[in-house]
Amino acid sequence: MSLQVLLVDDEPLARSRLRTLLGDCAAPAATVAAEAANATEAMEQLRRRRFDAALVDIHMPGADGMALAQAMRSLADPPAVVFVTAFAEHAVGAFELEALDYLTKPVRLERLQAALQKVERQLATRRPALPETPPEVLVIQDRGRTERVPLMEVLYFKAELKYITVRTATRSYILDGSLSELEEKHAARFLRVHRNALVARGAVRALEKHYDTEEGEGWAVRLQGIDESLSVSRRQLSAVREALAH
Numbered sequence: 001m002s003l004q005v006l007l008v009d010d011e012p013l014a015r016s017r018l019r020t021l022l023g024d025c026a027a028p029a030a031t032v033a034a035e036a037a038n039a040t041e042a043m044e045q046l047r048r049r050r051f052d053a054a055l056v057d058i059h060m061p062g063a064d065g066m067a068l069a070q071a072m073r074s075l076a077d078p079p080a081v082v083f084v085t086a087f088a089e090h091a092v093g094a095f096e097l098e099a100l101d102y103l104t105k106p107v108r109l110e111r112l113q114a115a116l117q118k119v120e121r122q123l124a125t126r127r128p129a130l131p132e133t134p135p136e137v138l139v140i141q142d143r144g145r146t147e148r149v150p151l152m153e154v155l156y157f158k159a160e161l162k163y164i165t166v167r168t169a170t171r172s173y174i175l176d177g178s179l180s181e182l183e184e185k186h187a188a189r190f191l192r193v194h195r196n197a198l199v200a201r202g203a204v205r206a207l208e209k210h211y212d213t214e215e216g217e218g219w220a221v222r223l224q225g226i227d228e229s230l231s232v233s234r235r236q237l238s239a240v241r242e243a244l245a246h
Helices: 013-022 039-049 065-072 086-096 109-126 179-185 235-244
Strands: 003-010 029-037 053-056 080-085 099-102 135-144 145-150 154-160 161-168 172-175 190-194 197-200 204-212 217-224 229-232
Touching: 003 013, 003 039, 013 029, 013 109, 029 039, 039 053, 039 065, 053 065, 065 080, 080 109, 080 229, 080 235, 099 109, 135 172, 154 179, 179 197, 190 229, 190 235, 197 217, 197 229, 204 229, 204 235, 217 235, 229 235
Parallel strands: 003 029, 003 053, 053 080, 080 099
Antiparallel strands: 135 145, 154 161, 154 197, 161 172, 190 197, 204 217, 217 229
16 A cells, blocks of 8 residues: 655755655555645645655744644644655754654655555554455556556546546656546446546546537546636536536
């Protein structure tokens, strides 16, 4: 099972490096489920969903990482906090806030993997020892690497030319497959809104007027977690309205 991680750092390059390192972690694996550039954005993400771990920079504009860790303690199910910083002098204060680990930049893969293993052990002590059903995943070949994308993170599938775009809240993937096969296999989770698109039922947030170059004035659906909208065909309009009603 892939650990769900929140990255909090005001430097895009630092977040990018951590994303790359996390992609190379295998025991346990980790998925960057969301990112934030400051404490305010991080708390917004934490109110939307739960994370297994938060990798948090200390020096950020506004409330720093220490203040964010303090605020996280008020959450019903807070993530394990792992500080990632260029400054070693904050280590004592970090552990006083019950941080699980403290990594100094530049972060080494071996050290990050060790921190994730601590997160995994902590989760094992919290959860009842019941057999878990492994989450469904899509296996995607992406630029020479094999990506395992949890199906629950997929917001939509969109057929484009010979491929299918797989969209999550944080990135897009290209899948070689058939939209009809995906619809048949995952009908309980995904709803067809157009001949070229399936959307996650649980992510549908709004149906609104929309102008489409192919169909003229019509409707589009908005999904949680992304700004773009997807066209809804007239044939699928009633099904989308029914999904929103439930």
